Amino acid sequence: MARSIPRWLPLLAVLMMTGCASLPDSARGHFEGRAVKVDGETAYYQVFIPAGLQAGNLAKPGLATAKAPVILFLHGSGERGGDGTKQTFSGLGPYLREHPDFPALVVFPQAPRHSEWSGRNNRVAIAALDATVAEFDADPTRQYLTGMSMGGYGSWNIALDDPQRFAAIVPVCGAILAPRAKRPTLFVEQVTHEADPYAVIAKRLQHTPIWIFHGALDDVVPPEDDRRLHAAFLSAGAHDVRYTEYPEGNHNAWDATYADPAMWDWLFAQKR
Numbered sequence: 001m002a003r004s005i006p007r008w009l010p011l012l013a014v015l016m017m018t019g020c021a022s023l024p025d026s027a028r029g030h031f032e033g034r035a036v037k038v039d040g041e042t043a044y045y046q047v048f049i050p051a052g053l054q055a056g057n058l059a060k061p062g063l064a065t066a067k068a069p070v071i072l073f074l075h076g077s078g079e080r081g082g083d084g085t086k087q088t089f090s091g092l093g094p095y096l097r098e099h100p101d102f103p104a105l106v107v108f109p110q111a112p113r114h115s116e117w118s119g120r121n122n123r124v125a126i127a128a129l130d131a132t133v134a135e136f137d138a139d140p141t142r143q144y145l146t147g148m149s150m151g152g153y154g155s156w157n158i159a160l161d162d163p164q165r166f167a168a169i170v171p172v173c174g175a176i177l178a179p180r181a182k183r184p185t186l187f188v189e190q191v192t193h194e195a196d197p198y199a200v201i202a203k204r205l206q207h208t209p210i211w212i213f214h215g216a217l218d219d220v221v222p223p224e225d226d227r228r229l230h231a232a233f234l235s236a237g238a239h240d241v242r243y244t245e246y247p248e249g250n251h252n253a254w255d256a257t258y259a260d261p262a263m264w265d266w267l268f269a270q271k272r
Contacts, residue, residue, distance in 0.1 A: 027051060029100035031093075031108075033084055036127045043124040044084030047132055048096050048106040055135045067139035069268060070105040072129045074151030074158070080113045091148045091172075095258040104144075104268070107132050116185050117147070117154025125158060141272040146170035148254040149221060156188045160204055168209040168270035170263065173218055173253040175225035176201070198225075198232035202241075206233065209240040209270045213257040215249025242266075 029051045035044050053068055075087040087093070087110045096102050109125040111117060117125070133140060145166045147155040152174015159169050176197050178187045191197035212230060214223040223245060230243035246253055257263060 029096065029102055031085075031088055031096075034128065034131065035084075036124065036131050038124045038127050039120055043109065043128070044082075045110060045124075045128040046085060046088050046093075046108040047128075048088075048093075048102065048108070049136070050103055050105065051101060053105070053136060067137055067142075068105050069103070069142035069144065070107065070129065070132055070136075070138040071144045071146060072107050072109075072125060072158075074117055074125065074145075074147030074154040075108070075110065076147075076149035076151055080111050080115065082110070082112055084110055086110065091151075091254045092146065092258050095255075105132055105136055105138055111150075117150060117157055118189055122154070122158050122161065125154075126161075142167050142268070142270070143272075144168050144170070144267055144270070146172065147174065148172040149174065149251065150186060152221070153186055153188055156201060157190065159208065160188070160190045160201065163204050163208060164272075166208060167272045168211070168267050169205075170211050170213070170257070170267065171226075172213045172257050173215060173221050173223075173251055175221050176229060177225060179221045196232075198229045199236070201229060202232035202236040202238060206236045206238040206241075209266075210238075211242040211244070211263060211266060213244050213246075213253045213263075215246045215251060215253045217248065217250045218253070220251040 029048060031046050031048050033044060034047055035042050050068060073092045075091060079087040079090055087108045092106060096106060107129050109128045111121045115121055132138060143166050145155050145159060152171040155169055155171040155174060159166060176188045176191065178184050191200045194200045212226050214226045216223060226243065230241065233241035246256060249256065
């Protein structure tokens, strides 16, 4: 025999859904779309905005006397496009959706299809970062840079453009030279013609805290470049450059990296 449904139950369900729907975006960490014009063309990007933080103010609890840190995230090859959102669904984006209490702004630019993190794409990324710092009055001394795969290469490219800007860098499964013949455009442009590109990078960025991550079994971007780069930093007497290699990890080193509390504790402790 079917049970009767209390008359108040449907009303309660409606009230609960209404309450959830009415919760303002500022009360929880969330993504918002933005656009910036570079070289006369519009580029779309996403910003993760921490709970309580709104444009032009410091409403987030705990940030009343300190400005919010901001992270620039560079996606990999699979997230290229022009939709303005795909770059949030791999790497750091999924982690933020699982951890909406994340305490920093995160900027997600997007590179067009068949392009690399170089030239105009890098200018778009920096323009998006500048716009975010200005809009949310973010802390200019706590700007961080991270990227995965193609974005790992991009992290080096952008850091070398302005070695004094970022408080710390976290390149994930990137490299310096093209990983294979079928992708000859993927490399760190500023040092490609240097006799020892690893030593040049180490010299230019030796005062920037850096934590490199890679999978030992990576067959897409082999870890050899990161191993050589870390050795070059050690030889240069770098202030704080770390290297973590996952013994059983393949190309996807980003899920483990962004889920590592020790990495975030280290990152947010860095300041220019």
